[in-house]
């Protein structure tokens with residue numbers, strides 16, 4: 001499959017949001033929020049436009065990766081800047097064909113050129129282990145609340161780039177901090193789509209529950 005990858009441009013914004021909405025719709029919750037994260041954060045100081053790439057097949061945007069800045073705060077309270085990404089979206093009909101992996105690989109090279117040390121994300125280990133992520137606990141990196149979460153994953157951008165860096169991962173912002181009215185107004189600009197239950201939502205919740213059970217180590221950072 002021929003896939004072109006290039007930086008997101010202003011003209012792409014709506015299409016990127018549509019692809020993201022389609023990719024996440026009814027997957028983890030009835031409906032989806034991820035397209036609004038992109039919409040509201042794209043122009044914030046947390047965004048890194050030099051790292052937001054679209055994947056194009058046959059002239060159409062079919063994939064997207066969106067990065068923001070995040071921090072690891074160590075025991076001494078020193079903050080180390082890292083990258084996080086999400087959403088990562090691939091059009092539903094073209095999933096599992098290597099597009100997600102290609103977007104990660106491509107953006108990773110650019111991140112290295114820009115001098116970043118590591119990417120830390122929350123995600124399914126089954127997928128992200130295949131594209132180079134390891135459990136963040138391997139590096140002594142825990143969630144903001146100090147819990148070593150299984151879904152918290154890290155990738156060094158060069159050998160030993162995380163050596164000497166451990167602590168708690170602080171994401172910049174989550175979609176839940178976005179204003180609900182603004183979100184509803186934004187959502188109403190898209191064609192109506194049925195919000196419904198899908199088995200994938202239960203699988204996601206089960207994974208979260210299962211992982212919470214496994215999170216047995218607590219960092220005593222304070």
Ligand SMILES: CC(C)(COP(=O)(O)OP(=O)(O)OC[C@H]1O[C@@H](n2cnc3c(N)ncnc32)[C@H](O)[C@@H]1OP(=O)(O)O)[C@@H](O)C(=O)NCCC(=O)NCCS
Nearest residue numbers: 023088089090095096097098099100101123124126127130
């Ligand atoms: C998750 C997503 C970005 C992956 O992109 P993709 O292009 O479909 O996946 P790729 O083809 O790059 O997959 C690479 C490998 O991971 C595997 N894989 C893909 N999705 C997987 C999943 N959900 N669970 C486990 N493995 C998965 C592929 O089979 C492939 O394995 P292989 O290298 O052994 O052949 C895409 O499926 C998507 O947009 N999903 C909906 C939104 C979403 O969940 N985004 C991620 C949020 S954490």
